[in-house]
Structure formats: structure tokens, C-alpha cells
Amino acid sequence: MAVVAAAVPPTTVCFIGSKFHLCSCMMFRRWNNIELGERRLSSLNLVGWRQRTNLICAVGKDAEKSFKQMVEVDRLIDLLRDTDDKELRKVVAENIFAFNESFWIRLAARTETCKSEDDKKDYEELAETLMVVVDRLVHKTNESIDSATDVLKAILKPVVEKDEEIPWPPRDPNALTLMQNELNQREQEGQLDEGFLSEVNAQLRQAKEDGDKPGLEAMLQKVYQLYASRVLSKRSYAKKGNKVLKSELFLETLIQAPEAEWNAILIDGLTIGKGDISPEELDGVIKKRVERTLIRTDGGSYQQRVLIEYLKGIQARAEEVVRVLQGKTQ
Known part of the structure; x- marks a missing residue:
């Protein structure tokens, strides 16, 4: 008996802005007439036959290898999903060579097959974060990763004056915009993790205890507000x-x-x-x-x-x- 192999439509991953989508590109195909046993099938009745009969696919060594690779990629994706922000960079670094074309195609495929919008958005956010982290590891390997204190200082820099005083409200009307831009960039790079939020909390508690730095206290509260606005705005239910x-x-x-x-x-x-x-x-x-x-x-x-x-x-x-x-x- 002749064996019919299922034709799989080619798939490409399209990165549009910060989002990525799975685009199935269906090509026109011309089915040749084939013989299955003593029955001759044309392009039309082959389609009907496929709807009524399970296809038998010839699985060779290459297909088996591809399947095993896909299983490994799925395991890595599951691991990355379950990893908190603090450990994510470490996990990515340990598996840096796994982030090849096959990985991104599989991640895109899993995104598109999600049954709920929440799960789909989780995958999209994971993909965005991974792309940023991988880019940093590949192109900035010689740079040290900023500590939580360094990140906070960079965010507050636009509102800190030369004498290190933090007036409230800021005298420069553009200071808050610059501060928000810096926070957004750091968040995009995956640096606003639990360690960062803990640092803000520690600084805020100290400012309240000191009682003589109302400007610093107000700006740390503003950091929390900007962070919350940024994170909550990622997910729309409108x-x-x-x-x-x-x-x-x-x-x-x-x-x-x-x-x-x-x-x-x-x-x-x-x-x-x-x-x-x-x-x-x-x-x-x-x-x-x-x-x-x-x-x-x-x-x-x-x-x-x-x-x-x-x-x-x-x-x-x-x-x-x-x-x-x-x-x-x-």
C-alpha cells in the first residue's frame, strides 16, 4: 500500500513592533493523482478521503529527532514561564544557545493556540521579556548588570538636583516625563523585579522614619505609581x-x-x-x-x-x- 504523507503548511514568525504573531502562510498546491491500493484518487476525492480516514504518516529518524527537540523546547518554555523575574536572567543565560529560530517559532505557536486571552497575553509578555534579556546577554556581555540601587538611582536622576535635594513637585516640568521614560526602559529590560521593588520599599521606609525628606518620600511613592501603571496597562479587558x-x-x-x-x-x-x-x-x-x-x-x-x-x-x-x-x- 502506498503511504500518503501529510503536507504541513510552511510557517513564519512575524515580529511586529514589540508583539509577535504566528502567520500561517498557506501556499497553493496542486495535488497529483495517486493510487492507493487499487483505488485511484484525484485531487478532489483525495480531500474527501482525508476527511474520512486517518492519515498514516511516515515518521523517519529526522521526524523523530524533530519531535524530541520540540519536547525539549516545550520544557524550556514551561520552565521560563514558571521562573520569577529575579531568576529569569540566570535561566536564560544557562540556556542561551537554545534561543534559536525553532524556539521562537514554537513559542509563537503556543501563543496562538492558547484558549484564553489571559494565557495568550502571558505568552506575549514572556516573549517580549525574553527578547530583551537575550539581546542584553548577547550584545552586552561585557557590561555588569546594574544592582537594584543603581536602577533606582537612574530612575530618580531626572528629579535629583545638583545638591542631591529632591524638591516636590519637581522644578523642571519635564522631570517626571524623563523619570517615567527611564522606568519604562528599565521595565522593558526586565530590571524592575522583586529586588528592585524591595529596594524602593526599604528607601521609602527609611525616608518616612527620617521625616526630613518629604521630596524623596513623594518621589519614591511616584516610582511605585509609575511602576503599577506600567504593569497594569499591559493587560486590557476593555x-x-x-x-x-x-x-x-x-x-x-x-x-x-x-x-x-x-x-x-x-x-x-x-x-x-x-x-x-x-x-x-x-x-x-x-x-x-x-x-x-x-x-x-x-x-x-x-x-x-x-x-x-x-x-x-x-x-x-x-x-x-x-x-x-x-x-x-x-
């Missing part, structure tokens, strides 16, 4: 299919906005002000986002605490604005 969820979109607008703009956004967006989102709707989506964050972060971690505090800060501000507006309307 669309469900083709439908835009207005309350989720409104919350995401608040998450991305500077704290100084929250009052104006709340007044313009809530029904008690000028908008069409009820306070109850906003409170509901905030609670839902808190639940999602608790599920998707390590219990007791600094990251979990910072993100939850940021969301509860938005919730508290919304309640305060509602109380003020209700007082004016009574």
Missing part, C-alpha cells in the same frame, strides 16, 4: 469580542493617567459628574481587576502589594470624588 466595555475602558484610562489627573477624569466620566459610567460600575470593575491581579501575581510579593495598592488608591479617590459631588448636588 474589549469582549467586538464589544467595547465602557467601564473597563474608563478604569484603564485612570490606570494610565497621572494621579494628578484622576479628579478631572472621574468628574468627566462618572454619571454623578458629566459622564455615563455609574460609580457602582466603576467600583465593580476595580474589584474585578483586584481579583485578577491577586490570581496572576505571587501571594505576598512586593509586586502584588504595589499593584493592589494602586488599584485601591483609584477606588478610594473615586469614592472621595463621589462624596464631594453628592454633597454639591444635595
